[in-house]
Structure formats: structure tokens, C-alpha cells
Amino acid sequence: MATPSPSMADPIDTMEASESPGNLTALKNQHDVEMQNRIEKEELNTSSTDTAENSASGLEDNSKVPRLPLLKLFWFFFNNFGLFAWGGPVAQIALIKERLVIQDEWITLERFQRVFAVYQVLPGPEAAELCMFFGCLSAGRLGGIVAGLAFILPGFVLMLLASYLYSLAGFENVYFNASFKALQPIVAATAVFVRRIG
Numbered sequence: 001m002a003t004p005s006p007s008m009a010d011p012i013d014t015m016e017a018s019e020s021p022g023n024l025t026a027l028k029n030q031h032d033v034e035m036q037n038r039i040e041k042e043e044l045n046t047s048s049t050d051t052a053e054n055s056a057s058g059l060e061d062n063s064k065v066p067r068l069p070l071l072k073l074f075w076f077f078f079n080n081f082g083l084f085a086w087g088g089p090v091a092q093i094a095l096i097k098e099r100l101v102i103q104d105e106w107i108t109l110e111r112f113q114r115v116f117a118v119y120q121v122l123p124g125p126e127a128a129e130l131c132m133f134f135g136c137l138s139a140g141r142l143g144g145i146v147a148g149l150a151f152i153l154p155g156f157v158l159m160l161l162a163s164y165l166y167s168l169a170g171f172e173n174v175y176f177n178a179s180f181k182a183l184q185p186i187v188a189a190t191a192v193f194v195r196r197i198g
Contacts, residue, residue: 065106065137070146073139077131077150085127085151092127100134107137128152 068076080099085092093116100106107115119129128151135147169176 064104065134068138068143070139070142073135073143074146074150077135077147078153081127081131082151082154089125089127093130096127096130096134106134 081092081096085095097112101109101112115133116126116130119126119133122129128148131151132144132148136144139146166176
């Protein structure tokens with residue numbers, strides 16, 4: 001094995017022959033400090049580059065998401081979206097976007113659009129999935145479940161109540177069935193009207 005030339009040798013090894021033990025320790029300490037500074041500088045450059053890339057891509061933009069306790073989170077989503085988000089997914093998603101992205105600025109519009117694009121590909125109701133996403137941002141996985149339940153609960157209770165009333169009235173009730181038959185031409189007229197607009 002070839003020995004390294006003096007120009008390529010480690011400066012500490014070169015100094016060992018000519019320096020006293022006290023100076024050698026000081027030189028090693030100085031060398032360690034310089035190496036530590038160099039490593040810290042490289043880590044700082046790497047982290048600043050990563051931060052710049054993340055902020056440019058919009059990944060690091062959820063700093064305004066409040067950390068809500070589960071009960072407050074439930075009430076927030078129940079009161080703001082569950083009770084008032086009627087009219088189908090278009091109206092519901094617009095309401096979620098207006099409140100959480102435009103007004104409260106939980107995340108940026110760009111990130112919201114990316115998340116919404118993913119939820120359009122996945123099966124399931126996008127509005128409920130968006131509520132679960134924001135719940136996860138605020139309070140973790142359990143927060144996502146709580147926010148989803150808060151969003152779904154009013155519609156679930158309303159349909160449960162309607163089903164119960166329908167069963168009380170009886171499936172053979174003449175007046176009840178007549179009211180459903182009266183709705184058929186209204187639904188057909190609405191479909192024709194929407195088709196003519198489109």
C-alpha cells in the first residue's frame with residue numbers, strides 16, 4: 001500500500017511529529033470545531049434549499065391551521081358546514097373553500113386545489129373528505145374523524161327522521177303516496193329546464 005504524499009496527508013498527522021502534546025490537543029480541538037462549523041453550514045444550506053422548494057411548491061403552508069380541541073372542532077364543523085351545507089357537493093365545497101381557505105386562510109388556494117383534485121379521483125363524497133382533511137390538519141387522525149362526523153350528522157339525522165315519519169304514515173297511505181306522485185312532474189320539469197339552460 002502506498003503511503004500518502006506529505007501534501008495529501010492529514011494536517012493533524014503532519015503536526016504530530018513536530019508539535020508538543022499540549023499544542024496537538026489544541027490543534028485537534030480547532031480541527032473538530034472547524035469540521036463542526038462546516039457540517040452546520042452545509043446543513044443550513046440544505047435546509048434553506050428544502051424550505052425554499054417547499055414554499056415554492058406550496059407544501060409548507062398550513063401554519064395558520066388552529067389546533068382545536070376535539071369538542072370545539074366538532075362544534076366548528078357541525079355549526080359552519082353540517083347545518084348549512086345544503087344543495088349538493090358544489091355548494092358544500094364552495095362553502096368550505098370560502099370559509100377555511102379564503103376567510104380563515106388555513107391553507108393556500110393552491111394547496112386546496114391540489115387536495116381537491118386528489119379527492120375527486122378517490123371514491124366518496126368530496127365535501128365530507130375535505131372536512132376530514134381539515135380536521136386532520138387541526139387535530140390529527142381523530143380530528144379528521146370528528147370533523148367528518150360533524151359534517152355528516154345533520155343530514156343523517158334528517159334522513160333518519162324522514163324515514164321514521166314515512167314509516168309512521170304507512171307505506172299504503174293514499175295521501176302520502178299522492179304527494180310523491182305530485183312531485184314527479186316537478187322533477188321532470190326541472191330536468192327539462194336544466195337541460196335547456198345547459
